[in-house]
Amino acid sequence: LAELMMIHRETSITIDETVKQMSTMELKMENVKKKLDDVNHTGRKMHKTLNRLLDKRLI
Structure with a gap:
Protein backbone atom coordinates (compact mmCIF):
# COMPACT_ATOMS: atom_id res chain seq x y z
CA LEU A 1 0.00 0.00 0.00
CA ALA A 2 2.83 2.38 0.85
CA GLU A 3 4.40 1.73 -2.54
CA LEU A 4 1.10 2.45 -4.30
CA MET A 5 0.74 5.69 -2.37
CA MET A 6 4.28 6.70 -3.33
CA ILE A 7 3.58 5.92 -7.00
CA HIS A 8 0.34 7.90 -6.80
CA ARG A 9 2.16 10.88 -5.25
CA GLU A 10 4.89 10.78 -7.91
CA THR A 11 2.29 10.54 -10.65
CA MET A 29 2.08 30.54 -28.04
CA GLU A 30 -0.50 33.27 -27.44
CA ASN A 31 2.32 35.82 -27.15
CA VAL A 32 3.83 34.62 -30.44
CA LYS A 33 0.39 34.79 -32.09
CA LYS A 34 -0.04 38.41 -30.93
CA LYS A 35 3.41 39.30 -32.28
CA LEU A 53 3.29 56.47 -52.88
CA LEU A 54 3.33 54.64 -56.21
CA ASP A 55 -0.08 56.06 -57.15
CA LYS A 56 1.09 59.62 -56.38
CA ARG A 57 4.27 59.06 -58.34
CA LEU A 58 2.35 57.90 -61.41
CA ILE A 59 0.06 60.95 -61.44
Missing part, protein backbone atom coordinates in the same frame (compact mmCIF):
# COMPACT_ATOMS: atom_id res chain seq x y z
CA SER A 12 0.37 13.48 -9.21
CA ILE A 13 3.54 15.57 -9.05
CA THR A 14 4.39 14.67 -12.64
CA ILE A 15 0.87 15.57 -13.79
CA ASP A 16 1.04 18.92 -11.95
CA GLU A 17 4.39 19.72 -13.55
CA THR A 18 3.07 18.77 -16.98
CA VAL A 19 -0.01 20.96 -16.54
CA LYS A 20 2.19 23.91 -15.50
CA GLN A 21 4.43 23.38 -18.53
CA MET A 22 1.41 23.23 -20.82
CA SER A 23 0.02 26.45 -19.34
CA THR A 24 3.37 28.15 -19.86
CA MET A 25 3.51 26.93 -23.46
CA GLU A 26 -0.03 28.17 -24.10
CA LEU A 27 0.91 31.62 -22.83
CA LYS A 28 4.05 31.65 -24.98
CA LEU A 36 2.61 37.67 -35.62
CA ASP A 37 -0.66 39.61 -35.77
CA ASP A 38 1.33 42.81 -35.15
CA VAL A 39 3.79 41.88 -37.92
CA ASN A 40 0.92 41.19 -40.34
CA HIS A 41 -0.73 44.48 -39.43
CA THR A 42 2.53 46.36 -40.01
CA GLY A 43 3.01 44.57 -43.34
CA ARG A 44 -0.49 45.59 -44.48
CA LYS A 45 0.14 49.21 -43.47
CA MET A 46 3.45 49.23 -45.36
CA HIS A 47 1.76 47.74 -48.43
CA LYS A 48 -0.97 50.40 -48.37
CA THR A 49 1.59 53.18 -47.90
CA LEU A 50 3.74 51.91 -50.77
CA ASN A 51 0.70 51.69 -53.04
CA ARG A 52 -0.25 55.29 -52.18
Whole structure:
Protein backbone atom coordinates (compact mmCIF):
# COMPACT_ATOMS: atom_id res chain seq x y z
CA LEU A 1 0.00 0.00 0.00
CA ALA A 2 2.83 2.38 0.85
CA GLU A 3 4.40 1.73 -2.54
CA LEU A 4 1.10 2.45 -4.30
CA MET A 5 0.74 5.69 -2.37
CA MET A 6 4.28 6.70 -3.33
CA ILE A 7 3.58 5.92 -7.00
CA HIS A 8 0.34 7.90 -6.80
CA ARG A 9 2.16 10.88 -5.25
CA GLU A 10 4.89 10.78 -7.91
CA THR A 11 2.29 10.54 -10.65
CA SER A 12 0.37 13.48 -9.21
CA ILE A 13 3.54 15.57 -9.05
CA THR A 14 4.39 14.67 -12.64
CA ILE A 15 0.87 15.57 -13.79
CA ASP A 16 1.04 18.92 -11.95
CA GLU A 17 4.39 19.72 -13.55
CA THR A 18 3.07 18.77 -16.98
CA VAL A 19 -0.01 20.96 -16.54
CA LYS A 20 2.19 23.91 -15.50
CA GLN A 21 4.43 23.38 -18.53
CA MET A 22 1.41 23.23 -20.82
CA SER A 23 0.02 26.45 -19.34
CA THR A 24 3.37 28.15 -19.86
CA MET A 25 3.51 26.93 -23.46
CA GLU A 26 -0.03 28.17 -24.10
CA LEU A 27 0.91 31.62 -22.83
CA LYS A 28 4.05 31.65 -24.98
CA MET A 29 2.08 30.54 -28.04
CA GLU A 30 -0.50 33.27 -27.44
CA ASN A 31 2.32 35.82 -27.15
CA VAL A 32 3.83 34.62 -30.44
CA LYS A 33 0.39 34.79 -32.09
CA LYS A 34 -0.04 38.41 -30.93
CA LYS A 35 3.41 39.30 -32.28
CA LEU A 36 2.61 37.67 -35.62
CA ASP A 37 -0.66 39.61 -35.77
CA ASP A 38 1.33 42.81 -35.15
CA VAL A 39 3.79 41.88 -37.92
CA ASN A 40 0.92 41.19 -40.34
CA HIS A 41 -0.73 44.48 -39.43
CA THR A 42 2.53 46.36 -40.01
CA GLY A 43 3.01 44.57 -43.34
CA ARG A 44 -0.49 45.59 -44.48
CA LYS A 45 0.14 49.21 -43.47
CA MET A 46 3.45 49.23 -45.36
CA HIS A 47 1.76 47.74 -48.43
CA LYS A 48 -0.97 50.40 -48.37
CA THR A 49 1.59 53.18 -47.90
CA LEU A 50 3.74 51.91 -50.77
CA ASN A 51 0.70 51.69 -53.04
CA ARG A 52 -0.25 55.29 -52.18
CA LEU A 53 3.29 56.47 -52.88
CA LEU A 54 3.33 54.64 -56.21
CA ASP A 55 -0.08 56.06 -57.15
CA LYS A 56 1.09 59.62 -56.38
CA ARG A 57 4.27 59.06 -58.34
CA LEU A 58 2.35 57.90 -61.41
CA ILE A 59 0.06 60.95 -61.44
